[in-house]
Amino acid sequence: MHGRPRRPDKPEDAAAAEAKAAKLRDLQAQVLHNHHSRTYTKEALGLSFKLLEINPEAYTAWNYRKLAFQHNIGELSEPEAIKSAIDDELRVVEVALRQNPKSYGAWYHRKWLLNQKLAPVDFKREFGLLDKLLKVDARNFHGWNYRRFLARFMGVPEEEELKYTIDKISDNFSNYSAWHNRSILLSNLLIKQSKGFESKQKIFSEEFELVTQALFTDPSDQSGWFYHLWLLAQTSSPENPQLIASWPSNGSNLSLSSLSSICCYSLKEGILPIVLYFNEPVKGLSSSSVSLNSDLVVSKNIQWRPLSVTDSGHSNCWVTYLEVSNLECNSLQQFSVEVSITNSDEIVSRSGSNYNCPVHFSFTFELSNNDSTAKDIDPIHELISWDFSEPLLSHVNPSCICFEQLKITTSLVHKESNWHLERLSDEIDLFRELHDDNSKFAKLTLARLLLACAAIKSRGSSLVERKGYCEESLGLFNDLIDLDPSHKRYYEDERSLVLMDQLTCDMEAFKKYCSVKALPKLAPLNHVQLCRLSLTRIGFAERLLWVQMLDLSHNNLRSIEGLEALQQLVCLNLGNNQISSFTALEPLTKIISLKVLDLSCNEIGTHPIDTTRYICPSPFSHRVEACEAFEECRKKNINVEEFWDAILFFKHVNLVQLCLEGNAVTNKENLRTLVVTLNPSLKWFDGKFVH
């Protein structure tokens, strides 16, 4: 019951209600009886009309009327008689809608009648009915759906319908339904390049003006703000996908030792990952769309795999693993690899635009059979400690760390047309004016405008250009956290991304967080420490592709999505964060090089509701079938219904060191058995040696 006040029945009401109920009970019984006995007489139809007048939701009565209509119409041949039979049905619908304008059954009955195409439709009557209904409730989505149905049915041009939306919006700016319909119609017209809609620039400029007028009239109404966000997305997203980072980077030299080159631990295992990172999710990377040339024999069947938790066809990040284990080399030998992507119809973004900025890069790597010391030693033989800060970059040979990675392909990225930037700058000026209003939407929109502007400005030029925008928007997000505490964690998540952007866009500033971790007898690891920064999620992973040891401890991370791109990562510290399930760790199952994982003091096992249950592959989403690991665990009396997420995680990682202490899940019996069973390579568990 929607909107009916709660009150005790008065005695006189009770008697009336009793009579009303008795009438309805009789009607329902009679209609069902007529339905089952296929009685389609005038009298029987009259009863169903009465029922639907009282209860338009009685769906079987609508079905009954359809059957009766089909039955009776077969006996009519005169067009007038047919028309009158249809009119009768239309009238029933109108009466029912008067009782409940949101009756699914009534609206569908009308569509069904029209679709029978037995008589010409009186469109004036139809649109008249709609006008009346939308005047009473301008947001009735059944009405709007019916309007779209009618427009399609009679072939009303989309330009006409667009005019109708502006009429409705002029009546009342606060009409989300009309703004919504406008966005649908406009995108269709732009895609079709209909007359008058050839220029996106002209159309969007006009739309910005229209919506800004609405926003300044009532800044607290949501309708316009969502429309504005859509316009902003249309204006700021790049026209075509672009490659923004790769690992290895152009010109780099990799080897197992690090004297004059970049140390790559995965070489030890005979695998060389190549990572390509695009500015938006793309699909279609294959041996034909990405050409790989090398003096080492590369198999023709290079498989490019999307690196994302969802494993979908589209991903920002793609990887291929070159097998280098069975190369014959007697002495130190150098191999080179060239990667190029030309204009490709195969590589396409979600919006369907294809890759059109050719890019080429090359790198070399060294292999040596004689390098036995490096090959035999397990890099993580000894317990890794996170406690001691290693010497900063300035104290060691800077060539150890490949900061060159940060530059990569930015010079190859195309500049956007100036229009976008001008448009956004105008909007920024406008919203700076509005923003002392304490309107949260104005502040949020301003922050989004600034970040969109930063993205466009730094495209094709230095990332440092972003810094000023980042700083201003950080201030806005901090304000928003105070202004709108109910959505605090949304703003914190947005702030976290900007924070990571700000930290990594300026190479000089970023160096403060970077160091090298010396390991006994081995090449040092590229180490990045981003601790105690209130990070809640990961952004701009494309700037961290080279990191081998990452300390993210003492933040508020609840998601680590994005880390899957770090295919060089060996050690990861997530201690003292807010990770609440094993499913949230899914990105780590994509990093083959990961050996050391610190998860101490998180919230795994604390929450009965798992918010990544459907993000990660599971039997519930049909992305994992019952697997052998489940069977293996059942044999050890591990409850699969309870531990399925832990089983799927530990089955897919290959850790040498793990720390889980300080998570509620460790109190559960069997967890240790599970971990050790599924992870035979584990040597250290919670700081203790595993036998």
Place this chain on the structure above:
Amino acid sequence: MGDGGELAAEKHVRYIVTVEKRKDSFESLVMEHIRLNGAYWGLTTLDLLHKLRAVEADEVIEWIMSCYHPESGGFGGNVGHDAHVLYTLSAVQVLCLFDRLDALDVDKVADYIAGLQNEDGSFSGDIWGEVDTRFSYIAICTLSLLHRLEKINVQKAVDYIVSCKNLDGGFGAMPGGESHAGQIFCCVGALAITGSLHHIDRDLLGWWLCERQCKEGGLNGRPEKLADVCYSWWVLSSLIMIDRVHWIDKDKLAKFILNCQDKENGGISDRPDNAVDIYHTYFGVAGLSLMEYPGVKPMDPAYALPLDVVNRIFLRKEH
């Protein structure tokens, strides 16, 4: 927990059990055609409150099966009413609660659902051909619970749902239809069950959904609408499936739901001080379950059943 106090679980259990006996009131009669939905709402609420045993399972199942149409394989909303997917899902869900899917001719029911898939991947609700993304969810959810998803063209079903995605990140009832929290639940749920959540811009949709929280703490279904307890389920479950539920203020929402309780006679209403009904009682308790309210069983956001029931269905050994 603020003004609404605590969850009056005992009272709600009594309300649900007695609603059953007030079949003859006008309100019950108006809902007569959806009694099978009512059974699902009431029984799931009982299970969430650890009180499923308050009803006689065999009686319930016998009644459920009396709504079955053996010739089509579908269920009607009540005895004598026509078959429709809306009630077929409720029937299957209730049988899942009691772990009694064996009462069904599983293939017959699955064929009924699969037979309603249209050429474009969409689903009709029944033989009369109404198309709506609600029916896509129902079809996918039902078939998945029956382990018969392979009977339909999943890719086409997913493509159709994606064609109903809007520029605000949400979904409508059909291509071009306005985003609505209930419809969003259906589409997100269907995509979740088919492992297709990558079609969703989680930040965009998450922001739209978290902005459904109104000043008083309750959630609405569309921008500029009033808060209503039922959206506690539609919005929360969608936010959980896309991992953005932390973007709303759970304490304020829990207070809103608890304020809608009839603490004297049991039951929960759409808004404070309105008349209670079984539908809002279910959505209120389900919302609290999704917010990990103490004493309430956790629920699965996609299948709309208690977590232990869903885990049992998909992880039990025979499957």
